Amino acid sequence: MNALIECVPNFSEGRRKEVVEQIVDVAHRTAGVQLLDYSSDEDHNRTVVTMAGSPDGVEAAAFEMIRLASELIDLNQHHGEHPRLGATDVVPFIPLRNATMADCVTLAQRLGERVGRELGIPVYLYEKAASRPDRVNLADIRRGEYEGLKERIAHDESKVPDYGPREIGAAGATVIGARPFLIAYNVYLKNATVAEAKKVAKAVRHSGGGLAYVKGMGIEVEGMPQVSMNLTDFTKTPIHRVQELIRSEAARYGATIHFAELIGMIPQQALVDVARWYLQLDRMEESQILENRLNDLAAE
Amino acid sequence: MNALIECVPNFSEGRRKEVVEQIVDVAHRTAGVQLLDYSSDEDHNRTVVTMAGSPDGVEAAAFEMIRLASELIDLNQHHGEHPRLGATDVVPFIPLRNATMADCVTLAQRLGERVGRELGIPVYLYEKAASRPDRVNLADIRRGEYEGLKERIAHDESKVPDYGPREIGAAGATVIGARPFLIAYNVYLKNATVAEAKKVAKAVRHSGGGLAYVKGMGIEVEGMPQVSMNLTDFTKTPIHRVQELIRSEAARYGATIHFAELIGMIPQQALVDVARWYLQLDRMEESQILENRLNDLAAE
Numbered sequence: 001m002n003a004l005i006e007c008v009p010n011f012s013e014g015r016r017k018e019v020v021e022q023i024v025d026v027a028h029r030t031a032g033v034q035l036l037d038y039s040s041d042e043d044h045n046r047t048v049v050t051m052a053g054s055p056d057g058v059e060a061a062a063f064e065m066i067r068l069a070s071e072l073i074d075l076n077q078h079h080g081e082h083p084r085l086g087a088t089d090v091v092p093f094i095p096l097r098n099a100t101m102a103d104c105v106t107l108a109q110r111l112g113e114r115v116g117r118e119l120g121i122p123v124y125l126y127e128k129a130a131s132r133p134d135r136v137n138l139a140d141i142r143r144g145e146y147e148g149l150k151e152r153i154a155h156d157e158s159k160v161p162d163y164g165p166r167e168i169g170a171a172g173a174t175v176i177g178a179r180p181f182l183i184a185y186n187v188y189l190k191n192a193t194v195a196e197a198k199k200v201a202k203a204v205r206h207s208g209g210g211l212a213y214v215k216g217m218g219i220e221v222e223g224m225p226q227v228s229m230n231l232t233d234f235t236k237t238p239i240h241r242v243q244e245l246i247r248s249e250a251a252r253y254g255a256t257i258h259f260a261e262l263i264g265m266i267p268q269q270a271l272v273d274v275a276r277w278y279l280q281l282d283r284m285e286e287s288q289i290l291e292n293r294l295n296d297l298a299a300e
Numbered sequence: 301m302n303a304l305i306e307c308v309p310n311f312s313e314g315r316r317k318e319v320v321e322q323i324v325d326v327a328h329r330t331a332g333v334q335l336l337d338y339s340s341d342e343d344h345n346r347t348v349v350t351m352a353g354s355p356d357g358v359e360a361a362a363f364e365m366i367r368l369a370s371e372l373i374d375l376n377q378h379h380g381e382h383p384r385l386g387a388t389d390v391v392p393f394i395p396l397r398n399a400t401m402a403d404c405v406t407l408a409q410r411l412g413e414r415v416g417r418e419l420g421i422p423v424y425l426y427e428k429a430a431s432r433p434d435r436v437n438l439a440d441i442r443r444g445e446y447e448g449l450k451e452r453i454a455h456d457e458s459k460v461p462d463y464g465p466r467e468i469g470a471a472g473a474t475v476i477g478a479r480p481f482l483i484a485y486n487v488y489l490k491n492a493t494v495a496e497a498k499k500v501a502k503a504v505r506h507s508g509g510g511l512a513y514v515k516g517m518g519i520e521v522e523g524m525p526q527v528s529m530n531l532t533d534f535t536k537t538p539i540h541r542v543q544e545l546i547r548s549e550a551a552r553y554g555a556t557i558h559f560a561e562l563i564g565m566i567p568q569q570a571l572v573d574v575a576r577w578y579l580q581l582d583r584m585e586e587s588q589i590l591e592n593r594l595n596d597l598a599a600e
Contacts, residue, residue: 004594036593052594096590243579259582268568268591274575279543280559290396291568291591293336294304294352 004097005104006036006181007058010089011047011069012078012172014040019072020047026064032057036265045080046089052096055103059111062091066115070171075146083142085124085149086172090138092127093178096267104178105129112176116164119171122153123163126177131162138175146172180213180233183270184263187227187246192255194218197225200249204242205229211245213237224258234270240277304397305404306336306481307358310389311347311369312378312472314340319372320347326364332357336565345380346389352396355403359411362391366415370471375446383442385424385449386472390438392427393478396567404478405429412476416464419471422453423463426477431462438475446472480513480533483570484563487527487546492555494518497525500549504542505529511545513537524558534570540577 013019020040024047027035033053040047051061066088073087091111093104108129116123130136144152150168153159160166161173189197198218202208204227205216213236216229227246231237247257268291276284286292313319320340324347327335333353340347351361366388373387391411393404408429416423430436444452450468453459460466461473489497498518502508504527505516513536516529527546531537547557576584586592 006590034594036590052590239575239579257580259580261583262581262588265588265590265593268572268589271572271575271589272568274579275539275571278578279539279574280557281562282559283561288562288565289568289571290306290336290352290565293565294334 002097003055003099003103004052005055005058005099005107006050006052006094006096007062007091008048008050008094009062009065009091010084011049011065011073012045012075012080012084012087012089013069013073014042014045014047014080022072023047023065023068024049026061026068027051030057030061030064033061041082043080044082045078046082046084055099055107058093059107062111063114066091066121066174067119070119070121070169074170075172076170078146083139083145084172085142085146086121086174088171088174089142090126090175091177094181095178096181097269101128101178101180108176108178112163112174115174115176116161119164120169121164121171122149122161122166122168122173124173124175125162126175127179129177134158135162138177141175149173180235181267181270183231183234183239183266185229185231185239185242185260186221186263187229187243187260188221188258189225189227189250189255190258192225192250192253194220194225196250196253196255197227199253200246200255201227201229203249204245211237211242214242225255234267234273238273238277239270240274302397303355303399303403304352305355305358305399305407306350306352306394306396307362307391308348308350308394309362309365309391310384311349311365311373312345312375312380312384312387312389313369313373314342314345314347314380322372323347323365323368324349326361326368327351330357330361330364333361341382343380344382345378346382346384355399355407358393359407362411363414366391366421366474367419370419370421370469374470375472376470378446383439383445384472385442385446386421386474388471388474389442390426390475391477394481395478396481397569401428401478401480408476408478412463412474415474415476416461419464420469421464421471422449422461422466422468422473424473424475425462426475427479429477434458435462438477441475449473480535481567481570483531483534483539483566485529485531485539485542485560486521486563487529487543487560488521488558489525489527489550489555490558492525492550492553494520494525496550496553496555497527499553500546500555501527501529503549504545511537511542514542534567534573538573538577539570540574 037050069087093107112123124141201216201218204210205214213233324338337350369387393407412423424441501516501518504510505514513533
């Protein structure tokens with residue numbers, strides 16, 4: 001099966017529709033790339049584009065979008081609620097199918113080098129592509145935003161970009177990296193209070209001593225107690241482990257799982273992993289899934 | 301998403317490779333059709349072809365295969381262990397994606413009419429496409445085989461074909477129909493005897509008063525007790541229901557599920573249904589599966 005990679009670039013423009021459309025249009029006219037979604041937020045003055053395709057395809061589309069954004073967006077004129085460093089603010093690559101995290105790191109480095117050299121934009125690598133521990137978290141890199149970086153980039157050693165010049169223009173700087181697919185997964189509890197949902201969330205999430213790749217909090221939604229989560233790496237912490245730990249922690253309070261919900265998209269693999277675990281299909285191979293065979297054949 | 305239908309024609313030739321290859325080659329050269337698998341059995345003197353594609357594609361490929369087989373295979377010269385009526389013995393259509401059973405019944409009728417009219421081959425409709433209750437089961441239609449049908453077709457009212465002439469040539473007759481996807485699913489038990497696996501199988505299968513779309517028996521495989529099953533309609537009796545009933549029946553004997561296995565292919569939908577049930581994802585939509593979006597977009 002062909003390698004498939006997701007790319008979710010964020011642009012500092014959420015108000016001028018014609019600018020957003022020009023950028024989004026790149027995905028339509030780049031071979032091997034499919035636009036999955038895009039959404040603009042006027043208050044944040046920001047647009048998030050979701051596309052998927054071949055490694056070469058998403059790299060080419062991302063470069064062209066960054067180039068276009070650098071011509072169309074002036075950070076000196078940009079105001080919005082969301083923190084940002086550049087016209088193209090952040091570009092993560094996510095392995096979807098037949099691609100590893102290492103492939104996405106390589107892609108981030110290659111794109112970063114080219115953006116620095118050809119467009120003269122400072123580039124910082126983040127998450128799995130980070131070159132230093134203090135650049136793993138996006139929030140750390142973005143602290144001070146465009147205006148702060150403009151003052152400090154030339155003389156502050158902590159701000160030396162991974163690629164591109166130590167000077168910043170109207171396009172700002174761009175953060176490029178690689179990360180796993182993020183699943184937004186919520187579990188509603190029955191016979192529980194919101195306070196109990198908060199305790200369950202704390203027990204399940206990484207920061208509370210719970211599962212490694214789970215962020216979460218207890219909240220009330222539509223009058224029901226909910227454990228609201230981000231699963232940051234389903235290949236390491238699979239959804240069934242989250243589900244069964246929530247079940248066990250909730251039972252402590254005499255509560256049960258009412259139902260669960262997914263917000264946004266989920267890779268097929270995450271659901272197949274769940275089915276395989278509950279059915280104990282230890283010997284199952286991916287090629288036994290009929291649709292995978294069809295994709296294989298179509299890709300030949 | 302485009303309609304996707306599986307077609308699994310069975311041919312009465314499993315020894316002459318050049319004949320099999322000519323028939324299989326039809327799938328390669330028919331637009332909109334993909335060959336998934338084919339296997340020949342010399343003792344049965346029979347070949348099973350598995351292909352998938354658009355409704356028009358699989359219909360065209362099936363017709364051309366039936367035409368070719370009628371030229372290349374002479375039932376008067378055919379000997380094999382497997383019961384058979386014709387050069388093309390049986391042609392089931394199976395809905396895979398964005399297609400209903402009714403679509404497959406229509407397809408079976410359309411193909412049957414054309415085979416009867418253009419090729420002069422008697423056609424019997426079976427399973428969901430059957431025109432009479434005594435033609436639902438393939439074994440009932442095939443009783444007496446080619447040789448018996450040859451004697452009776454002209455005067456026995458129970459043998460009047462659904463399409464085509466009341467006379468039979470060297471290509472014999474063909475049974476065409478529609479049926480759900482069949483999943484071969486086996487569950488190995490721990491701390492159980494083979495006798496107990498037989499009891500569990502009897503409790504779970506339809507004929508023993510168990511689940512509607514389960515056939516099964518208890519056997520020993522690699523020294524382990526196994527509940528060996530055919531799930532004949534996973535949309536009506538989903539795999540998780542089978543799994544949990546086996547778990548409960550096995551517990552009666554102090555046994556547990558060791559592991560399970562799939563033989564051959566499974567539609568993605570069957571595994572998604574399992575994940576959805578165990579995770580209680582009541583609100584999930586198919587379009588939330590990322591790969592489905594990609595297929596949609598590719599099909600646009």
